[in-house]
Amino acid sequence: MIKILQQGNIYCQYDQNEIKDFSPVMLNADFWLQQNAVTGKAQGRGTTWFICYQSTKHWVLRHYYRGGLIGKLIHDSYWFSSQKNTRAAKEFALLGTMQQLGLPAPKPIAYRVKKQGVLYQADLLSSRIENAQDLVAILSKQTLTDNVWKKVGETIKRFHDNGIYHHDLNAHNILINSNHEVFVIDFDRGEIKANNNKSWQQANIARLQRSFLKEFNQLPTFHFNQDNWKSLLKGYSEQ
Numbered sequence: 001m002i003k004i005l006q007q008g009n010i011y012c013q014y015d016q017n018e019i020k021d022f023s024p025v026m027l028n029a030d031f032w033l034q035q036n037a038v039t040g041k042a043q044g045r046g047t048t049w050f051i052c053y054q055s056t057k058h059w060v061l062r063h064y065y066r067g068g069l070i071g072k073l074i075h076d077s078y079w080f081s082s083q084k085n086t087r088a089a090k091e092f093a094l095l096g097t098m099q100q101l102g103l104p105a106p107k108p109i110a111y112r113v114k115k116q117g118v119l120y121q122a123d124l125l126s127s128r129i130e131n132a133q134d135l136v137a138i139l140s141k142q143t144l145t146d147n148v149w150k151k152v153g154e155t156i157k158r159f160h161d162n163g164i165y166h167h168d169l170n171a172h173n174i175l176i177n178s179n180h181e182v183f184v185i186d187f188d189r190g191e192i193k194a195n196n197n198k199s200w201q202q203a204n205i206a207r208l209q210r211s212f213l214k215e216f217n218q219l220p221t222f223h224f225n226q227d228n229w230k231s232l233l234k235g236y237s238e239q
Contacts, residue, residue: 002096011083013092014110014125018057027112027123029061044172046076050128058128059109064088064121064188077119086113088122091187094164095126101162104155104183129185132177136215136222139171143223146231148180153235155182160204163195169204170211205236 001016007024014022025031029049032038039058040050049061064087065076083089088111095108106126114121135152138144152174159166166173167189175183193200209229216222 009115010112011115012110012112013089015108018107018109019053022110024112027061027110027125029063032061051125058130060106060126060128061123062126063123074119076121077116078122080115080118080120083113086120086122087188088113088124091124091190094187094190094192097192098159098162098164098187103159103162103164104181105159105187106183106185129175129177129183131179132175132183135171135174135176136219138176139215139223140219140221144176144228146227148176148182149228149231150235150238151180151182152176153232154238155184156205156208156232157236159184160201161195163192165191165193165200166204167191169208171208171215172211174208205233 002013003016003022005012005014005022005024010024012022012024012027016022019026029038029047032049032051037052038049039052042048042050045067046063046065051059051061053059063076064078066074066078078087080086084093092108092111095106098105099107106129109125109127111122111124155174156169164187166184166187168186169184173184173186175185177183212224212229216224
């Protein structure tokens, strides 16, 4: 039930099963703030907003921001070539594919692209993983059992076996809920690759290991060691 809505220079797609009364303003944080529907926020490259819709649905609203040096100059604008090639459209479609594959990732709700000349800005609404924290938050407070570390490896392998490439696989983008279920989030610049190509899969794993080591070296407390990493790799290799 994916619907398209275009108003002037604004182009949106949304899941009609999730939003019956969709409007492009729903991709604005100010709209939800005025509705007193913001339940929290997280600060990263930009602000990620947590939304409660109709008291039962919990969503995440994210605006796309550039990183690196160029991000200091133009912040949140990208060169426009076509709607389907925008960052939001690609992530929305990839999330939809992963839902069809039954992978533990957020469900796509809506996205908005606002075109301004040769540039565009974009926003994405996706489902929130309930009762979950990312690995950085968890490991800053406690250790994880070998079985949970193995689940992390098993989950990553499921994505890789389906050809799902995560552009920035790190400890912040892996969530564990209260039932010890593992999820992966933030698929900006992700894509589907050949699942028999081990090079990108190995690069993904190496990036994740660097992320753990970075947090271990920077945070005053971070419960991670080489045995944990071996358990993760064991889960990955056995999946």
